[in-house]
Amino acid sequence: xxxxxxxxxxxxxxxxxxxxxxxxxxxxxxxxxxxxxxxxxxxxxxxxxxxxxxxxxxxxxxxxxxxxxxxxxxxxxxxxxxxxxxxxxxxxxxxxxxxxxxxxxxxxxxxxxxxxxxxxxxxxxxxxxxxxxxxxxxxxxxxxxxxxxxxxxxxxxxxxxxxxxxxxxxxxxxxxxxxxxxxxxxxxxxxxxxxxxxxxxxxxxxxxxxxxxxxxxxxxxxxxxxxxxxxxxxxxxxxxxxxxxxxxxxxxxxxxxxxxxxxxxxxxxxxxxxxxxxxxxxxxxxxxxxxxxxxxxxxxxxxxxxxxxxxxxxxxxxxxxxxxxxxxxxxxxxxxxxxxxxxxxxxxxxxxxxxxxxxxxxxxxxxxxxxxxxxxxxxxxxxxxxxxxxxxxxxxxxxxxxxxxxxxxxxxxx
Amino acid sequence: xxxxxxxxxxxxxxxxxxxxxxxxxxxxxxxxxxxxxxxxxxxxxxxxxxxxxxxxxxxxxxxxxxxxxxxxxxxxxxxxxxxxxxxxxxxxxxxxxxxxxxxxxxxxxxxxxxxxxxxxxxxxxxxxxxxxxxxxxxxxxxxxxxxxxxxxxxxxxxxxxxxxxxxxxx
Numbered sequence: 004x005x006x007x008x009x010x011x012x013x014x015x016x017x018x019x020x021x022x023x024x025x026x027x028x029x030x031x032x033x034x035x036x037x038x039x040x041x042x043x044x045x046x047x048x049x050x051x052x053x054x055x056x057x058x059x060x061x062x063x064x065x066x067x068x069x070x071x072x073x074x075x076x077x078x079x080x081x082x083x084x085x086x087x088x089x090x091x092x093x094x095x096x097x098x099x100x101x102x103x104x105x106x107x108x109x110x111x112x113x114x115x116x117x118x119x120x121x122x123x124x125x126x127x128x129x130x131x132x133x134x135x136x137x138x139x140x141x142x143x144x145x146x147x148x149x150x151x152x153x154x155x156x157x158x159x160x161x162x163x164x165x166x167x168x169x170x171x172x173x174x175x176x177x178x179x180x181x182x183x184x185x186x187x188x189x190x191x192x193x194x195x196x197x198x199x200x201x202x203x204x205x206x207x208x209x210x211x212x213x214x215x216x217x218x219x220x221x222x223x224x225x226x227x228x229x230x231x232x233x234x235x236x237x238x239x240x241x242x243x244x245x246x247x248x249x250x251x252x253x254x255x256x257x258x259x260x261x262x263x264x265x266x267x268x269x270x271x272x273x274x275x276x277x278x279x280x281x282x283x284x285x286x287x288x289x290x291x292x293x294x295x296x297x298x299x300x301x302x303x304x305x306x307x308x309x310x311x312x313x314x315x316x317x318x319x320x321x322x323x324x325x326x327x328x329x330x331x332x333x334x335x336x337x338x339x340x341x342x343x344x345x346x347x348x349x350x351x352x353x354x355x356x357x358x359x360x361x362x363x364x365x366x367x368x369x370x371x372x373x374x375x376x377x378x379x380x381x382x383x384x385x386x387x388x389x390x391x392x393x394x395x396x397x398x399x400x401x402x403x404x405x406x407x408x409x410x411x412x413x414x415x416x417x
Numbered sequence: 418x419x420x421x422x423x424x425x426x427x428x429x430x431x432x433x434x435x436x437x438x439x440x441x442x443x444x445x446x447x448x449x450x451x452x453x454x455x456x457x458x459x460x461x462x463x464x465x466x467x468x469x470x471x472x473x474x475x476x477x478x479x480x481x482x483x484x485x486x487x488x489x490x491x492x493x494x495x496x497x498x499x500x501x502x503x504x505x506x507x508x509x510x511x512x513x514x515x516x517x518x519x520x521x522x523x524x525x526x527x528x529x530x531x532x533x534x535x536x537x538x539x540x541x542x543x544x545x546x547x548x549x550x551x552x553x554x555x556x557x558x559x560x561x562x563x564x565x566x567x568x569x570x571x572x573x574x575x576x577x578x579x580x581x582x583x584x585x586x587x
Contacts, residue, residue, distance in 0.1 A: 061550065061551070062549075062550055062551035062552065065551040065552070067560070069536075069561065070560065070561055070567060071567065073567065074567045105442060106442075230524075232470065232471055232497075233523060233524045233525065234524045234525050235471070235472060235473070235523070235524070235525025246497070248497050253497075253500045254500070348441055348442070349441050349442075349446070350441065350442045351442075351444060351474075351493060351502075351504065353473075360473070362473065362474060362493075364474065364476060364491070364493070366478060374478075375478045375479075377474070377476040379473060379474045379493075383528065383532075384525050384528065384529065386528075387524060387525065387527055387528050388524070416551060417551075
């Protein structure tokens with residue numbers, strides 16, 4: 004109080020008797036701030052440059068997916084999952100297909116699993132490269148971002164060749180893929196595998212030991228392993244704090260047990276560790292894709308043509324068969340109209356999304372649509388820790404912590 | 418640690434309060450009296466043989482036909498060391514939708530419980546900041562409850578029984 008009185012006297016400000024001076028400033032960071040990279044708000048109380056407290060407001064793009072899903076047949080829910088983490092839609096799609104397959108008891112062939120692994124790891128790379136390069140943009144370096152974007156384009160061209168779309172992919176079907184990967188896909192994949200490691204190496208050379216990046220990132224927004232677990236962190240952000248939890252290893256799905264890869268972990272859980280973990284994961288993803296590609300090439304004859312499981316109740320028949328055979332026509336209509344009864348059951352399935360454990364909790368009461376579907380969105384859960392992570396930090400740290408957490412508004416708000 | 422040992426330990430400790438053990442798709446699932454939820458979470462957290470210290474998910478399911486136990490609060494827990502998961506449920510009356518908050522143990526429960534309150538109106542007692550998170554604060558109903566059909570039932574321009582929208586189809 005004494006300081007305030009002194010300041011008031013020095014500035015010759017006359018305050019009414021009994022008034023209490025507010026010593027902090029309120030700063031609205033968002034909802035449409037360029038550095039939030041999505042629609043969410045942070046109400047920061049700042050004392051000079053220091054953050055006293057931060058309160059997050061989310062829900063600006065809430066689209067009630069869980070409610071909508073209660074009225075849709077399973078295959079129509081896939082486009083909803085696209086729009087969760089839209090930087091890596093295929094991961095969400097695959098997670099959803101696998102949840103359905105678990106409920107329906109569909110066993111996918113090995114080749115389908117490997118194809119899925121390729122797509123999922125490509126999606127992980129595209130997500131991490133965006134997150135890391137955008138973080139560098141927020142630290143003031145625009146070049147690496149523009150440089151790496153070129154390679155995301157290569158990934159998107161691969162999606163495009165398989166499913167026809169790029170950002171919100173709706174890729175794959177329950178039971179497998181909509182079509183086999185053609186030679187263009189493999190050509191593009193080879194091109195990516197050939198060119199991306201060089202670019203990633205250059206990206207690392209530009210940024211990893213860059214003085215500005217290091218000064219901005221090291222020590223900002225740290226979180227201990229214990230607090231991170233308590234806050235429900237998963238994925239790269241938890242691993243940066245030093246916990247080697249990865250759903251791909253703990254509960255392998257889609258034949259991840261067949262692959263040899265490492266889980267990069269950090270120690271302090273600060274922005275720099277998160278950045279390093281993501282970079283490390285990109286290298287591991289490349290390793291997995293290479294292994295999967297080799298495994299796929301070993302399939303010979305009829306096995307090399309398999310791209311979906313035999314699940315006639317859920318997998319659309321060939322169009323040519325629909326026109327010529329009665330059975331295929333019936334299945335076609337039943338599927339398209341959503342008239343297939345889903346068996347009664349309750350299932351939780353999770354995949355390692357780009358941000359962490361992406362879980363699907365699906366309850367069916369035997370009807371044609373889910374009775375209840377809940378998404379465990381990693382981003383939504385760990386964003387709670389933001390106020391604790393930025394307490395006492397500078398405003399500029401608030402920005403970089405936000406970008407290093409990879410907050411995707413679509414995933415947070417569902 | 419297997420599902421059977423967890424079940425045995427929990428039955429020994431909580432006796433009559435727990436019931437309905439089953440393992441759909443390999444995940445142990447049971448029900449516990451709603452007033453015992455924090456006691457159970459605390460026990461699972463502290464007991465060295467169990468050590469379920471990661472709260473994966475909290476959510477709510479609405480069963481309007483089950484009178485007196487309409488709302489099910491579902492907790493998913495995970496022991497990261499032994500890699501075991503299970504879920505348990507607490508059923509509460511929709512006219513008195515109150516349950517103790519898990520925020521005393523897990524920070525991650527904070528927003529998940531706010532979401533549950535926002536959509537289903539479950540009051541989490543002891544929650545530090547129980548207000549709506551996704552919807553506007555002026556909203557006076559809980560939209561994920563089953564009595565709210567997905568599409569506006571007053572609309573007539575979309576009536577099409579064949580495609581399952583509008584009309585009498587919920």
